[in-house]
Amino acid sequence: MAELHIIGQIIGASGFPQSSLFCKWGVHTGGAWRLLSGLKEGQTQVDMPQIGDMAYWSHPIDLHYTTKGLQGWPKLHLQVWHQDSFGRCQLYGYGYCHIPSSPGQHRLQCATWRPLGTWQEQLTQIFVGGGPQLRSPDLIYSGADRYRLHTVAMGTIELELCVILRHFDRYGVES
Secondary structure, eight states, X not given: OEEEEEEEEEEEEEOOSSSOEEEEEEEEOOTTEEEXXXXXXXXXXXXXXXXXXXXXXXXXXXXXXEESOSTTOOEEEEEEEEEOTTSOEEEEEEEEEEOOSSSEEEEEEEEEXXXXXXXXXXXXXXXXXXXXXXXXXXXXXXXXXGGGOOEEEEEEEEEEEEEEEESGGGGTOOO
16 A cells, blocks of 8 residues: 655644634544554634744654545645633634645644634724634545635645655555
8 A cells, every 4th residue: 555654743823813822733534544553633823922923832743644645645734723811712713725745844834713703702803702613624634615605814824745646656656
């Protein structure tokens, strides 16, 4: 069977309205993929930068997959959250990116967005916090009903991933 190794890190995020950010992440694959080792989801620590607006997490990712086909190539889905001084958490953005299919080291920038909500929800968000969230996080990477959402662009997440392919040539895939 063909094997895919993903080794890297979620470096950090920038361009968000406030600091004190953390990231929840996960990997979605098709049915032909099987995780041999590593965690398919996780969460970074909260970083509150003293200088600049870049929150640094340097959160490691180390995954080893096996597959019999290319359908359902892994996608990384991300959620950025803000934690205030009272420990309350507020969603700041959703994002996703495809794991590169070529071997080597890759530096990725993942743009994020969040649901906009009605004007009443936006006003409540300013004074109370919180805000609209997706009922099903599957919309982040599936795109089925995502086009109907009213969203606003947020910051970007920076990732560094090394991709190693093994035995893909046996299945007619040249690397």
